[in-house]
Amino acid sequence: MKTARPRRSRPPSRLPKCPTGIQGLDEITGGGLPRGRPTLVCGGAGCGKTLFAAEFLVRGVVQFNEPGVFMTFEETAVELRANVASLGFDLASLERQEKILIDHVHVERSEIHETGDYDLEGLFVRLNLAIDSIGAKRVVLDTLEALFAGLPNEAILRAELRRLFRWLKDKGVTAIITAERGREQLTRHGMEEYVSDCVILLDHRVNNQIATRHLRVVKYRGALHGTNEFPFLIGEKGISVLPITSLALNHKVPEGRIPTGIPRLDAMLGGRGFFRGSSILLTGTPGTGKTIVSANFAQAAGRRGERVLFVSFEESPDQLIRNMLSIGLRLEPLVRRGLLRFHSARPSLYGLEMHLATLFKEIATFRPHIVIVDPVTSLMEAGTDFEGKAMVTRLIDYLKAQQITSLFTSLTQGGHALQQSEASMSSLMDAWLLLQDFEGNGERNRVLYVLKARGMAHSNQIREFLISNRGIDLVDAYIGPSGVLTGSARAAQDSREQAEALTRQQEAGRRKQELQRHRASLERQIDGLKSEHEAGTDELRQIDEQVGVQTRLLSAERTELGRLRQADVPTVPVSRRIRQTKSAQHSP
Amino acid sequence: MKKRPPRTSIRAVRDPVNPWPLRTCVLRLFVAGASVRSHQAILRVRELCANELKGQCALEVIDIYQQPGLARDSQILATPTLIREFPRPIRRLIGNLTNQAQLLAGLDLGSVREAALR
Numbered sequence: 001m002k003t004a005r006p007r008r009s010r011p012p013s014r015l016p017k018c019p020t021g022i023q024g025l026d027e028i029t030g031g032g033l034p035r036g037r038p039t040l041v042c043g044g045a046g047c048g049k050t051l052f053a054a055e056f057l058v059r060g061v062v063q064f065n066e067p068g069v070f071m072t073f074e075e076t077a078v079e080l081r082a083n084v085a086s087l088g089f090d091l092a093s094l095e096r097q098e099k100i101l102i103d104h105v106h107v108e109r110s111e112i113h114e115t116g117d118y119d120l121e122g123l124f125v126r127l128n129l130a131i132d133s134i135g136a137k138r139v140v141l142d143t144l145e146a147l148f149a150g151l152p153n154e155a156i157l158r159a160e161l162r163r164l165f166r167w168l169k170d171k172g173v174t175a176i177i178t179a180e181r182g183r184e185q186l187t188r189h190g191m192e193e194y195v196s197d198c199v200i201l202l203d204h205r206v207n208n209q210i211a212t213r214h215l216r217v218v219k220y221r222g223a224l225h226g227t228n229e230f231p232f233l234i235g236e237k238g239i240s241v242l243p244i245t246s247l248a249l250n251h252k253v254p255e256g257r258i259p260t261g262i263p264r265l266d267a268m269l270g271g272r273g274f275f276r277g278s279s280i281l282l283t284g285t286p287g288t289g290k291t292i293v294s295a296n297f298a299q300a301a302g303r304r305g306e307r308v309l310f311v312s313f314e315e316s317p318d319q320l321i322r323n324m325l326s327i328g329l330r331l332e333p334l335v336r337r338g339l340l341r342f343h344s345a346r347p348s349l350y351g352l353e354m355h356l357a358t359l360f361k362e363i364a365t366f367r368p369h370i371v372i373v374d375p376v377t378s379l380m381e382a383g384t385d386f387e388g389k390a391m392v393t394r395l396i397d398y399l400k401a402q403q404i405t406s407l408f409t410s411l412t413q414g415g416h417a418l419q420q421s422e423a424s425m426s427s428l429m430d431a432w433l434l435l436q437d438f439e440g441n442g443e444r445n446r447v448l449y450v451l452k453a454r455g456m457a458h459s460n461q462i463r464e465f466l467i468s469n470r471g472i473d474l475v476d477a478y479i480g481p482s483g484v485l486t487g488s489a490r491a492a493q494d495s496r497e498q499a500e501a502l503t504r505q506q507e508a509g510r511r512k513q514e515l516q517r518h519r520a521s522l523e524r525q526i527d528g529l530k531s532e533h534e535a536g537t538d539e540l541r542q543i544d545e546q547v548g549v550q551t552r553l554l555s556a557e558r559t560e561l562g563r564l565r566q567a568d569v570p571t572v573p574v575s576r577r578i579r580q581t582k583s584a585q586h587s588p
Numbered sequence: 589m590k591k592r593p594p595r596t597s598i599r600a601v602r603d604p605v606n607p608w609p610l611r612t613c614v615l616r617l618f619v620a621g622a623s624v625r626s627h628q629a630i631l632r633v634r635e636l637c638a639n640e641l642k643g644q645c646a647l648e649v650i651d652i653y654q655q656p657g658l659a660r661d662s663q664i665l666a667t668p669t670l671i672r673e674f675p676r677p678i679r680r681l682i683g684n685l686t687n688q689a690q691l692l693a694g695l696d697l698g699s700v701r702e703a704a705l706r
Contacts, residue, residue: 103660105663105665106663107665111678111679111680112680112681112682113679113680113681113682113690113691113693113694114681114682114683114687114690115670115681115682115683115684115685115686115687115690115691115694116628116629116683116684116685116686116687116690117625117683117684117686118625118666118667118668118669118682118683118684119620119625119666119667120665120666120667121620121621121652121666121667122618122620122652122659122664122665122666122667122669123665123666125620125652125653125656125659125664126656126659126660126664128656129656129657129659129660130660147665150665151665151666151682
């Protein structure tokens with residue numbers, strides 16, 4: 001009794017949903033189409049209604065094991081199979097497995113004569129047979145509007161359609177009904193009157209000669225849904241809707257750091273390079289070495305054994321490899337080892353969406369650790385500014401979600417105004433390196449700044465950027481009272497400073513010798529004085545000894561005399577008398 | 589005595605190009621169950637076979653509820669549908685056949701008689 005309904009614990013108000021499996025659509029609709037109800041997909045000619053419906057069925061079978069019936073009113077089964085085969089769907093094999101059933105309803109006005117009252121029970125019976133024979137959970141009716149062209153009596157038709165949708169709901173199948181876009185209504189024949197649960201509008205617009213497909217969920221009864229227009233594309237693997245705004249900023253961030261391949265640059269970035277999984281922008285005027293920095297980054301990654309996808313919109317892979325060889329970067333071995341893959345395409349080859357889709361596909365198959373886009377600006381030129389930014393946002397979001405480090409180079413036209421225009425894109429980036437030309441003294445010199453690097457202490461200083469046949473080197477630019485000096489001016493300043501240093505060194509040497517000489521003479525003087533002093537001390541000692549002997553003799557004499565005179569009063573102590581005699585001796 | 593409508597020859601239906609010795613007309617009527625419309629259509633087509641076609645006609649009545657597969661194979665959309673399988677070209681008439689003018693125009697009995705004469 002309890003095991004019967006374990007899933008009923010969800011809140012009852014929640015509408016059950018039927019995942020479409022179409023990339024991105026389930027995100028927008030919060031889980032898919034309303035389960036067990038019909039959904040109207042409308043749009044103009046060639047906007048992908050039939051493919052949308054076909055993908056819904058095929059993914060239903062392949063991913064969710066829900067068999068489906070495709071009832072087509074326009075294309076024959078053979079045509080349909082051929083058309084969806086272009087998206088990699090093999091309908092024929094699914095039909096053989098009895099997972100998909102295609103029923104072509106032939107409606108031809110010229111063959112039909114109306115002779116009285118009728119209903120569309122034939123359609124119901126066929127649909128019922130098809131659904132029951134394979135146990136279908138999904139149904140596509142593409143497109144019922146052919147009936148309006150084929151059957152003369154619109155009143156009967158409308159009544160029968162109403163009954164059909166009711167019947168589909170009762171049958172419990174999730175259905176997609178396609179309809180042609182009308183002039184004032186959503187659909188030409190007002191099908192939205194009957195299908196009231198979910199309406200999806202497809203659209204194909206041309207802007208600046210580049211066509212973009214859009215998808216919008218016009219209505220979704222009983223569920224929250226993204227209401228914006230989302231670009232979508234039909235690629236080799238079916239439809240993918242690319243939500244811009246539904247992507248939340250909550251990707252996981254990996255911790256590690258990755259070196260750039262330029263040790264001095266790593267030092268500028270807190271000593272350890274960029275964060276893994278971050279997005280890096282490299283802006284610069286033409287010829288400042290953006291591609292070279294990128295190639296260095298690629299090579300360093302390849303040497304660590306990481307896979308790099310190099311998307312080049314300017315150079316062919318061979319050209320890139322050859323050019324990089326001239327500065328000592330050997331990319332070819334990495335290509336051979338399958339660590340570096342190039343994806344070269346002209347930006348004008350197709351629209352932004354298609355570019356994005358091919359990139360996604362390339363990334364999904366190659367699974368790179370690092371993606372380099374060189375330059376992203378020429379890709380952005382393929383669309384409007386807004387679209388371009390939206391595309392970069394989506395690309396970055398996608399890469400971040402996959403924890404792939406991305407490096408975008410951006411070509412600026414020089415001057416500071418354009419640097420500002422990059423600001424819109426730079427806000428998406430975690431790190432921003434600026435390569436610049438300094439012109440002066442009849443030469444141009446490259447310099448590099450780290451404008452921003454989120455989450456790390458980075459150098460705020462300018463570095464001169466040298467490209468030689470041994471690769472890249474960063475040199476401290478000379479910053480002094482006369483400003484920033486680079487190139488030959490820096491070299492001249494260097495040699496000037498060297499000369500000055502040499503003079504200072506010689507001067508100091510001379511002074512040191514002089515001082516040493518002086519010190520030596522002083523020492524000699526000290527020695528002389530010392531010996532003089534010692535001589536004085538000796539003389540004193542001799543005098544003292546002499547005096548002592550005399551005193552002793554004297555006092556002995558005196559005692560002897562006294563004893564002889566028998567005197568008994570010793571008058572003045574002997575010592576005082578000696579002193580007196582001494583002073584008497586010196587005074588003359 | 590009431591005339592019996594001619595019975596459907598299965599062979600005639602399977603091979604409508606060379607169906608049946610009299611070579612006049614092969615008709616198939618698809619109905620959905622025993623509804624009022626179905627009855628009207630069946631009665632009308634039997635009348636037609638008896639009167640206008642003077643019995644020179646093979647008629648098969650199919651209930652698509654009983655044989656849904658035939659509905660698919662014969663491209664049935666509306667019911668009732670009357671299909672003139674022979675003579676060629678195939679003609680389809682939808683509705684309960686109450687509109688006499690449309691019915692006769694749709695069946696194009698002139699060509700049926702012509703075929704019968706050949």
